[in-house]
Amino acid sequence: MRRVDAETGKPTPSRTLTQGTSAPQHTPATPAATRGPALLGRLAVPAAVLTTVAGAFAYVGSVDPNEPGHYPVCPLLRFTGVLCPGCGGLRSAHAFVHGDLPTALQANAPAVLAYLGLAVLWTVWVVRAARGRPMRIDLGPVHLWAAGALMLTFTVVRNLPFGGWLRP
Secondary structure (H helix, E strand, O other): OEEEEEOOOOEEEEOOOOOOOOOOOOOOOOOHOOOOOHHHHHHHHHHHHHHHHHHHHHHHHHOOOOOOOOOOOOOOHHHOOOOOOOOHHHHHHHHHHHHHHHHHHHOOOOOOHHHHHHHHHHHHHHHHHHHHOOOOOOOOOOHHHHHHHHHHHHHHHOOOOHHHHHOO
């Protein structure tokens, strides 16, 4: 009689069982086995991402983008005079790091929303990683088109005369 692995559906090699022995059985991992090095391994990438982002925010918080000469000028702004959706993002991050939320929102409101949204996503990622579950973000075409349309609308409005309140 051929044995079939229940998980993969593939035949397992046949073994002769001696009197008093039983087939090896799969034992599920105990909660203690999921802690320790395995948990540290699952949290390594989220921790590295947090370290990188915190370092970037610390740099922008310490080097003021409002002073000329510290950061390059946006190429779109330099060559066309048009503010892109990212223009004001560094000033927004600088104000955000210093706790000045009104200035951060005035410099680039979508950037502040992105900071907060990414913080929530990172938190969900850490919780799922700690529980041993993969992090999946399933954005469909509708979500991507909607985000693109919002960014395009933001860009157009901030470059029109009545959208001066959206300019950094």
